[in-house]
Amino acid sequence: MSNPVKEKKSILRSDGFQSLLASLICIVLGLLIGFIVLLFINPSGAAGAIGAVIKNFMNYSRASLQLKNLGNTLVKTAPLLMCSLSVLFCYKVGLFNIGAAGQYVVGACISIYAALGLGLPWWLCLILAIVVGAVYGAIVGVLKAYCNVNEVISGIMLNWIGLYTTNMILTSVKESTSPYTLHLRDYAPASVLPGVGLGGLFAGNEYVSIAIPLAILIAIAIKVILDKTRFGYELKATGFNKNAAKYAGMAERRNVIVTLAIGGALAACGGAFLYLTDYELWEVTTSAVPGMGFNGIAAAFLGGLNPVGTIFSSYFIQHITSGGAYVDKNLYSSQISDLISAIIIYLCGFVGFMKLTMKKMSASKAAKEVAAVNANAEPAAKSEDTPDQAAAKTEKGGNE
Amino acid sequence: MLLLLQYTLIFSSVLMLVALGGCYSEHSGVINLGLEGIMVIGALGGALVMRFLPASTPGSLMVLLTLCGAVLFGVLYSALLAVACINYKADQTIVGTALNILGTALATVLVKAINMKLSGGDDVSSTIQYVSAKQNFVAYFGSFQFNWFMVIAIIALVVAYVVLYKTRFGLRMMACGEHPQAAASVGINVYKMRWSGVLISGIFGSLGGIAYILAGVSEWKFENGVAGFGFLALAVMIFGQWKPARIALAALLFGLFRALSNVYIGIDFLANLNIPSTVYNMFPYIISLIVLALTSKNSKAPKAEGIPYDPGQR
Missing domain, CATH: 1.10.3470 (ABC transporter involved in vitamin B12 uptake, BtuC)
Structure with a gap:
């Protein structure tokens, strides 16, 4: 499995990158839900308030x-x-x-x-x-x-x-x-x-x-x-x-x-x-x-x-x-910022699910590309892996 | 002394309600650390009903609607725990903790917003008052203030015993907390059972929440949440070994210590000891630590609690 397809994917599939992506999703969703609560309380000032929270010292x-x-x-x-x-x-x-x-x-x-x-x-x-x-x-x-x-x-x-x-x-x-x-x-x-x-x-x-x-x-x-x-x-x-x-x-x-x-x-x-x-x-x-x-x-x-x-x-x-x-x-x-932090903690509960989804997505993508490579290559016994097996292997590897 | 009895009974009722709620959830296999947050949100629901219903509303209707408001809020809120922990296999400790922090933050933000709007910006507190509405929940026998939540707690106790041990639903739910895969193998829908467990804990948690803020005072500052009472209830549940009757006894014990901090000044013997009031405030927490240390060793906790259900696991 030392084909170039895997090399190229290595950053996207690294655990650190997935953690970072999951955290960013939590932040964006947390701010979004906080914004919705603000809209619910008072629609006219919501954008300004969420802006003030994000700007912090930049408000000066x-x-x-x-x-x-x-x-x-x-x-x-x-x-x-x-x-x-x-x-x-x-x-x-x-x-x-x-x-x-x-x-x-x-x-x-x-x-x-x-x-x-x-x-x-x-x-x-x-x-x-x-x-x-x-x-x-x-x-x-x-x-x-x-x-x-x-x-x-x-x-x-x-x-x-x-x-x-x-x-x-x-x-x-x-x-x-x-x-x-x-x-x-x-x-x-x-x-x-x-x-x-x-x-x-x-x-x-x-x-x-x-x-x-x-x-x-x-x-x-x-x-x-x-x-x-x-x-x-x-x-x-x-x-x-x-x-x-x-x-x-x-x-x-x-x-x-x-x-x-x-x-x-x-x-x-x-x-x-x-x-x-x-x-x-x-x-x-x-x-x-x-x-x-x-x-x-x-x-x-x-x-x-x-x-x-x-x-x-x-x-x-x-x-x-x-x-x-x-x-x-x-x-x-x-306290609106406490609310946003609390929402972020709640969303962090879903990080495991998000990472699993990312792994599945990248594994199925990798499987497709492996299938494409295999189809292009001569139909020889070079690659023992069927696409399904390859996907299963990569998924396993990603879980470690 | 009568005052001590009164406070013991009301705080025990609160603890009993919440601990029984936790009992359902844990027997279905989900640790509900979010009970504290559910209490706050339930209390908020009830307090809002009392705040906004006209004072002329008949007493019994007021009581009923307040309870409905609390339960509605609490159940919706507990669904947040259910969806994350049951369907998305989230870590139950993280989500429970998040709900506790979220409960206080959300209640504070909403109550402050309401107060600001109604007062035109003068009142920025997170306090809701319900002086007159509170009278509908209490009755007086001489100087003893009887609170209807004492009855509700006893009903909840009987219901919990019957449901858990005498009905098909309860026994099936408990099976899901012991060995969900085995339960699933005989056709029980584990997801449904765990959802029921969590939502029922939402009902009782929110009833406990509204009972707590009606216990000794006639206004509540939501910034303070419920001061760890949800966790005391969890300690009661553990001390009660997840069994309703023992939970009731544990609740009485803890309720007594909680009540002491409210009434010790009125008891000559205790007042003469000159112990600072903060020590009495600490009492319930210290007692629960000691009690937990003594009883957790042979824990009768449901075996599968805390572990997300994975149908493929054996």
């Missing part, structure tokens, strides 16, 4: 303001990327870490408290948040490994426990007259993540910090760990088939716990990445788990469960989430 006309707001979007992309890496890493091991939302909250809590309550420098705040986040994630892992508790349900329970505990702890470092925590810049300047001059690239945006390049580096590190190390291979093997991994001598329980601890560390690091920039303050009356962890799920699946793809999908999700702030508030609410 001055270049410096655009840059500054691009910086703000990136400041929030870093934590989102961490949350989506948390979800992705666990999903590769067959675990659905919906608890990322709570682990993110715990990371925020610990980093803020370490800064304002204990007055620690930024790197210690960060490490402390990561360690506590890992422990918090490991709770889910232990419950899963030793008590067979579904990680989704325990994750949700821990999300709420984490939220209430955070509100309780951070009450001690809040402003006396408002429900918000104190500004790090005023009360704990040593705890603010260093900008190392990155802010200068974004028209002097003081919130742009090392969190952004760090998050990207961590994404690449995750990619390397999953694809190139024995450790990553073992974890993935556990995810594919727990019993086979156990049979092959892998400690499958330990792997589950370690995975969720890493997931917890990643998400908590995300929380610290946002709140140590002082861009946002925690509100101690928060009554719902922040959407960052849930958006992380959207970004992980939209990125085709590839850490590098996730960098781009996280930016996209944050781009439209920030863009939601620019819709005409007299007609719509900013």
